[in-house]
Amino acid sequence: xxxxFYDSLTRRLRPFEPVEPGRVRMYTCGPTVYDRxxxxxxxxxxxxxxxxxxxxxxxxxxxxxxxxxDVDDRTITAxxxxxxxxxxxxxPVIEMFLEDWDTLGLEEPxxxxxxxxxxxxxxRLIESLSERGLTYESDGSVYFAIGRSHGYGRLAGIDYGxxxxxxxxxxxxxxxxxxxxxxxLWKGGDRGADGAxxxxxxxxxxxxxxxxxECSAMAMHHLGETLDIHTGGVDNLFPHHTNEIAQSExxxxxKFSEFWLHAEHLLVEGRKMSKSLGNxxxxxxxVERGHAPSAIRYLLLSGHYRxxxxxxxxxxxxxxxxxxxxxxxxxxxxxxxxxxxxASTDIGKAAARAGAAFEAAMDDDLNVSxxxxxxxxxxREANHGLDAAHPxxxxxxxxxxxxxxxFDRVFGVLAVRDRESSGGDDELVAWATAxxxxxxxxxxxxxxxxxxxxxxxxxxxxxxxxxxxxxxxxRVGGRTVQVPRPLRTVG
Numbered sequence: 001x002x003x004x005f006y007d008s009l010t011r012r013l014r015p016f017e018p019v020e021p022g023r024v025r026m027y028t029c030g031p032t033v034y035d036r037x038x039x040x041x042x043x044x045x046x047x048x049x050x051x052x053x054x055x056x057x058x059x060x061x062x063x064x065x066x067x068x069x070d071v072d073d074r075t076i077t078a079x080x081x082x083x084x085x086x087x088x089x090x091x092p093v094i095e096m097f098l099e100d101w102d103t104l105g106l107e108e109p110x111x112x113x114x115x116x117x118x119x120x121x122x123x124r125l126i127e128s129l130s131e132r133g134l135t136y137e138s139d140g141s142v143y144f145a146i147g148r149s150h151g152y153g154r155l156a157g158i159d160y161g162x163x164x165x166x167x168x169x170x171x172x173x174x175x176x177x178x179x180x181x182x183x184x185l186w187k188g189g190d191r192g193a194d195g196a197x198x199x200x201x202x203x204x205x206x207x208x209x210x211x212x213x214e215c216s217a218m219a220m221h222h223l224g225e226t227l228d229i230h231t232g233g234v235d236n237l238f239p240h241h242t243n244e245i246a247q248s249e250x251x252x253x254x255k256f257s258e259f260w261l262h263a264e265h266l267l268v269e270g271r272k273m274s275k276s277l278g279n280x281x282x283x284x285x286x287v288e289r290g291h292a293p294s295a296i297r298y299l300l301l302s303g304h305y306r307x308x309x310x311x312x313x314x315x316x317x318x319x320x321x322x323x324x325x326x327x328x329x330x331x332x333x334x335x336x337x338x339x340x341x342x343a344s345t346d347i348g349k350a351a352a353r354a355g356a357a358f359e360a361a362m363d364d365d366l367n368v369s370x371x372x373x374x375x376x377x378x379x380r381e382a383n384h385g386l387d388a389a390h391p392x393x394x395x396x397x398x399x400x401x402x403x404x405x406x407f408d409r410v411f412g413v414l415a416v417r418d419r420e421s422s423g424g425d426d427e428l429v430a431w432a433t434a435x436x437x438x439x440x441x442x443x444x445x446x447x448x449x450x451x452x453x454x455x456x457x458x459x460x461x462x463x464x465x466x467x468x469x470x471x472x473x474x475r476v477g478g479r480t481v482q483v484p485r486p487l488r489t490v491g
Contacts, residue, residue, distance in 0.1 A: 003058060003363045005229075006306060008237065008260040009155050013365060018228040019258060023061045025223040026052065027257070029215060029232035029240070030066040030112070033093040034074040037100060038280040039296070039311060040266040040273045044233045046297060047263045047305040047366075049106040051231065053410045054362050064109035065222045068094055071116050071198050072211045079197045086116070086198050100283040103293045105416040111222045115214040119200045122209040122217045126185045126202075128251045136178060140188030140205045143177055149246045155260060156238035183243050184210040212243035216256075220248065230257040234264055263305040269312050286316075292462050294417040295320035301368060301411055317460040322376075324462045326404065327417050328475075329379045333400050336386060347382055351399035354378035355406060362410065375407050417462065421476065429476050432463045436472050436483045444486070 003016045018024045028048045031037050037045075048066075055062050069075075070090040079089045094114075126142055129135050134149060135142050146152045153159065177184075188207030191199070198208045209217075219227060225248075232241060241260065248256040265272070268279040286296055291313075299319040303309040354374045361370035382400050408414040420428070435458050442451040455465055464475035471482040 004365060005259055005261055006365050008262050009257075011157075014259070016259065018060065019226055022059070023063065024055050024228045025226075026055075026062060026064045026229040026231065027215070027219040027223060027227050028064060028066045028109070028230075029236055030068050031097055032069040032072055032074055033090045033097060034072075034078045036093060036096045036282050038273065038282050039268075039286065039300070040280070042100070042104060042283065043266040043300050043309060043311075044231075044263040045101070045106060046104060046300045048231050049412070050301055050305075050366065050368075050410065051229075051261070052107060052109075053412060054366065057362075057406070057410050062110075063223065065111040065113065065219060066109045067215055067218050068097075068112060068114045069211065069214060070094070070114045071208060071214075076197050103283055103287070104297050105293065105412050105419070107412075113218045113222065115209070115218065116198075118214065118217045118221065119209060121221055122213050123186075123200075123202050125213060125217055125247065125251055129185070129247060132250060134247075134250045135185060137204060138177065140190075140207060141184055142186040142188070142204055143182045144185050144243070144247055144250075145179070145182055146246060147179060147181075149250060152246050153238075153242055155245055156242050158238060158242065183212060183239065185213050185247070186210065212240055213247060215240070216244050216248045216251075219244075220252075225252040225254050225256075227257040229259045229261060231261045231263070234262045237262055261305075264308045266300075267308055267310045270310055290457055290461050291316050292320055292323070292417070292420055292460075294323045294413050294420055294462065295460070297416055298323050298411070298413045301413070302372070304368060305366060317456060320460045320462050323413050323417050324459075324464060325379065326375070326407075327414055327421075327462075328464070329383065330401065330404050330414065332386060333382065333397055333404070336397060347385060348399045350378055350381045351403050355403045358403065358407060371407075371410075375403065378403055420462065428461065428463065429474065429481055432458050432461070432474050432476065433481065433483050436465075436474065440472075440486055 004013050005016050006012070007014050028045075031041060052062055052064055068090075071086060075086060075090055079086045082089065126135065129144065130142070134145060136145055137143075186202060186204055186207050187210060188202070188205050191207070199206045200208060219230070230241065230244075245256050267273070268277075268281070271277060271279060273280050283293070283296065287293060295316050296319075299311060299315050300309070302315075302319065354377055357374035357377075358371045361367040361374060364370070378400065404414070435454055439451050439454040439458075442448070442454065458465055458474075462476075466473040466475070469485075471484045474481040474483060
């Protein structure tokens with residue numbers, strides 16, 4: 001099977017071939033930096049990281065652009081409320097975003113442009129659209145006339161005639177438009193306090209660019225007039241991506257992107273994310289609760305990107321155990337390397353099957369469930385051989401490790417797990433040791449429910465707990481720690 005993706009524009013699975021053989025131009029919609037990104041935002045970002053990694057695994061050179069929206073209504077509102085320049089709001093949020101990005105082990109895109117540094121290019125795009133008769137001015141602002149745009153709305157399956165100015169489809173009601181369905185390209189006129197926070201000179205007077213225009217300018221600057229892949233969340237389908245197509249193709253007369261890929265929303269414990277529900281968790285908040293970044297990353301990658309993913313704390317614990325199982329398997333196979341020939345042909349065949357099944361699954365629109373099934377199938381089979389005292393031959397070791405390494409080149413969870421082990425062992429050991437002591441006190445007072453909960457808490461951070469007669473053994477990464485158990489007195 002050749003690599004194929006579900007294209008939101010054509011609504012079908014299509015074989016993927018980049019415009020330029022061997023090179024992929026990919027644009028991913030980044031965060032609006034008015035507040036720290038939450039785990040729902042990172043669901044899309046980590047899926048896009050998976051996509052990037054798999055394209056590179058397939059041998060493509062990838063040029064990825066992810067923007068930072070540092071000027072829009074929300075950033076301006078935050079700056080105005082605090083009475084500070086725009087950068088005093090956005091710069092710290094960008095730093096937090098990059099910290100969380102690194103915590104979860106995402107690869108750096110080739111370009112991460114900030115919208116405020118591309119305003120001149122946005123002005124030139126508006127001028128080009130105006131030359132083609134696709135805009136009009138009103139009260140110092142410039143609008144895109146969607147009635148003059150052929151095929152408007154096809155990405156989102158929208159009938160222009162039935163389009164109304166509701167919800168996010170509108171967003172510009174405070175501007176004087178000829179048609180409520182049109183969208184703003186340049187926000188001018190009297191903007192009150194907002195105008196003092198973000199304002200640039202233009203042929204139409206002082207103002208600022210519209211949100212949709214920003215991505216078109218940055219994408220075409222770095223990637224050219226036609227992209228191979230444009231990604232984002234399903235909430236970007238309309239109006240953002242729909243308007244991007246209209247204005248970009250209005251300027252160039254060319255197809256803006258060959259493929260449009262969209263990730264579904266994240267649920268938390270079966271409910272939509274909402275600040276009012278208190279379930280918009282950030283990455284530091286999850287880590288502070290004792291959840292390892294590798295487990296967070298694994299859970300966010302464990303479901304297909306086009307299906308809603310239910311993010312639960314039970315799921316995080318299961319993810320931690322899955323990562324630990326893979327980590328321990330890789331270490332076990334490494335330790336088994338160099339043994340004399342025995343059942344190596346069976347392991348070699350199992351590794352070959354797993355490798356082929358993994359790639360076939362990922363080729364099929366990033367079918368992560370089938371890909372993970374293939375990898376864990378190898379883990380079960382190889383562990384069974386090792387448990388039965390069938391040592392792996394060097395060739396079997398290489399074959400099994402090759403599959404695990406290929407998996408992690410794409411999923412990137414073991415690299416994060418290794419970093420947790422090497423960088424935070426002392427701190428994690430101290431914490432786990434203290435929790436074991438608390439667990440022993442709970443057991444001594446016969447509070448077994450609490451003791452079980454503490455053990456689950458420890459294991460959720462990737463620590464293996466083994467209760468032996470005289471001590472509790474903790475396995476933390478490559479380290480083994482023995483915590484003596486208190487002597488029981490007989491009264």
